[in-house]
Amino acid sequence: MSASADYRIPALAAMSAVAYGLVSWWSYKKRNQGALPLPPGPKPLPVVGNVLGLKIDEPWVTYTHWGAMYGELVYSRLLNQEIILINTEKVARDLLERRSNNYSDRPGILCLTNDFFGWSFNSVMIKYNDRWRLHRRLFHQAFRPEAAFTYQPMQLRKARELLNNLLEDPVNWRAHFQTHSTSIIMSVVYGYETAPRDDPIISIIDRAVNLAVASIKPEVAAFLGAFPFLRHIPSWFPGASFKRTAILSLKYAEDMIEAPFQYVEKNMASGSASSSMVADSLRKAEDENASETYVKAIKESAVTAVAAASETTSSTLLIFILTMLQNPEVQARAQAEIDSVIGSVRLPNFEDRASLPYVEAVLREVLRWHPAIPLSIPHAATNNDVYNGYFIPQGATIITNTWAITRNEAKYPNPEEFKPERFFGADGKLNDDTVSFAFGAGRRICVGRYIADASIWSAIVSTLAIFDIKKCKDEQGNDINVNPKFTAGITSHPFPFPCLIVPRHKGFSKENLAQMF
Numbered sequence: 001m002s003a004s005a006d007y008r009i010p011a012l013a014a015m016s017a018v019a020y021g022l023v024s025w026w027s028y029k030k031r032n033q034g035a036l037p038l039p040p041g042p043k044p045l046p047v048v049g050n051v052l053g054l055k056i057d058e059p060w061v062t063y064t065h066w067g068a069m070y071g072e073l074v075y076s077r078l079l080n081q082e083i084i085l086i087n088t089e090k091v092a093r094d095l096l097e098r099r100s101n102n103y104s105d106r107p108g109i110l111c112l113t114n115d116f117f118g119w120s121f122n123s124v125m126i127k128y129n130d131r132w133r134l135h136r137r138l139f140h141q142a143f144r145p146e147a148a149f150t151y152q153p154m155q156l157r158k159a160r161e162l163l164n165n166l167l168e169d170p171v172n173w174r175a176h177f178q179t180h181s182t183s184i185i186m187s188v189v190y191g192y193e194t195a196p197r198d199d200p201i202i203s204i205i206d207r208a209v210n211l212a213v214a215s216i217k218p219e220v221a222a223f224l225g226a227f228p229f230l231r232h233i234p235s236w237f238p239g240a241s242f243k244r245t246a247i248l249s250l251k252y253a254e255d256m257i258e259a260p261f262q263y264v265e266k267n268m269a270s271g272s273a274s275s276s277m278v279a280d281s282l283r284k285a286e287d288e289n290a291s292e293t294y295v296k297a298i299k300e301s302a303v304t305a306v307a308a309a310s311e312t313t314s315s316t317l318l319i320f321i322l323t324m325l326q327n328p329e330v331q332a333r334a335q336a337e338i339d340s341v342i343g344s345v346r347l348p349n350f351e352d353r354a355s356l357p358y359v360e361a362v363l364r365e366v367l368r369w370h371p372a373i374p375l376s377i378p379h380a381a382t383n384n385d386v387y388n389g390y391f392i393p394q395g396a397t398i399i400t401n402t403w404a405i406t407r408n409e410a411k412y413p414n415p416e417e418f419k420p421e422r423f424f425g426a427d428g429k430l431n432d433d434t435v436s437f438a439f440g441a442g443r444r445i446c447v448g449r450y451i452a453d454a455s456i457w458s459a460i461v462s463t464l465a466i467f468d469i470k471k472c473k474d475e476q477g478n479d480i481n482v483n484p485k486f487t488a489g490i491t492s493h494p495f496p497f498p499c500l501i502v503p504r505h506k507g508f509s510k511e512n513l514a515q516m517f
């Protein structure tokens with residue numbers, strides 16, 4: 001590649017950024033003729049805005065720092081994208097819930113970036129319109145509390161498969177938590193039973209999700225939004241590797257949409273399809289002679305659920321393992337509670353849940369201590385608005401800083417400490433803070449929260465009942481301490497870390513486990 005070619009994209013980009021900046025400034029003046037102030041925030045540089053001040057591997061930390069400096073509502077700019085940061089639960093509820101008419105859209109450039117990488121099917125990034133309403137209706141039928149309740153026996157069975165996998169192959173514990181999360185949602189959505197390892201459909205899904213998670217990032221979206229021509233340059237153009245990635249991602253996404261859907265269609269044709277979100281919706285569509293649009297929505301919402309559920313649920317479980325490793329006294333207290341309520345001849349089930357308040361508090365503290373989606377999923381302002389005297393421009397990206405909400409010292413003293421006890425009142429009873437904000441707010445709130453809650457609870461309580469989570473030892477027999485690092489992106493989980501997951505009782509075998517089922 002020649003040196004001059006290397007400069008072609010940045011030069012074109014800089015020219016369009018200046019032009020875009022001028023147009024944005026002019027349209028801001030036009031929109032805000034009453035000249036109300038924007039919320040306070042860091043001073044943006046020309047063209048790039050506040051990009052340079054952002055800690056790219058932990059943007060939520062920068063945003064929380066800005067929250068401490070400028071307050072509950074912060075204005076910043078990433079290239080030409082106007083960002084309104086919400087740093088408190090109260091403002092999140094005031095805007096996303098009480099003014100949900102205005103704050104239920106998704107930012108256009110995030111939707112475009114999704115489309116660019118072949119993820120136009122993705123319900124999470126659909127604009128706030130009739131297509132989104134249709135997807136949401138399909139989710140509601142399959143994931144509402146009464147429906148979610150019916151999956152609990154399957155979720156317990158999957159938790160027990162997880163225990164088997166941990167016992168048989170402890171080295172690959174990380175993969176087992178991932179398989180557990182994906183296999184639950186595959187069962188709910190497609191009635192598909194995954195193999196414990198190397199499942200062909202799961203490989204297709206993992207391939208597509210991994211590439212998308214690595215590619216569809218807020219900074220990529222900001223870039224493609226600021227320089228729209230980049231979406232149209234040919235893949236052979238120097239520096240255009242993102243375009244080649246996008247072509248590959250499109251192909252992977254198509255395979256991911258089709259493979260599990262065809263599995264259901266085939267089973268329906270042979271009369272062997274079990275009840276699932278897709279089979280039930282397709283039967284209803286047949287009965288009602290539904291449109292092609294409806295059938296397409298079934299296909300799209302189904303695959304979205306799998307992508308949205310597996311990464312988030314397994315990330316939360318990896319965070320759970322890390323916190324147990326770092327806080328052995330919490331682990332011991334949770335195990336003592338399980339032993340005293342359940343004993344050692346059977347495994348916990350959902351009927352025990354209300355009798356295990358400390359385990360409940362552990363789950364809440366896992367969601368709080370490191371939320372799997374630290375900046376939630378961005379919303380967008382449909383119209384200009386005014387909040388507490390500040391102007392919120394139409395089209396602005398609205399980021400709920402979940403991380404800052406979890407670091408609210410007034411509600412969570414010493415927030416970096418992992419302390420389940422914080423969820424108990426002076427009367428010794430669990431308080432009513434279920435950390436629900438980890439699942440977003442308003443009309444776009446997570447549709448899978450009831451399923452996620454049951455998947456996480458059953459995995460946590462089953463693992464703690466049977467296993468100890470311990471530090472590995474070095475050659476001298478000393479504990480290997482872990483200094484955790486987390487992935488950045490829409491979801492966040494710990495990078496691989498050394499950890500031993502061993503049965504609590506010496507000589508505990510597969511046969512012992514089978515007797516406890």
Ligand code: HEM
Nearest residue numbers: 124308309312313376377439440441444445446447448452
């Ligand atoms: C620990 C697990 C999970 C966490 C932390 C989580 C968190 C979230 C968050 C923060 C949002 C954005 C809400 C907003 O925009 O305000 C979201 C949206 C969504 N989640 Fe989850 N989620 C989890 C599990 C699941 C599961 C199991 C499913 C499917 C069964 C699911 C499906 C979705 C969908 C489809 C959306 C998009 C909703 C929309 O845009 O209307 N999630 N989730």
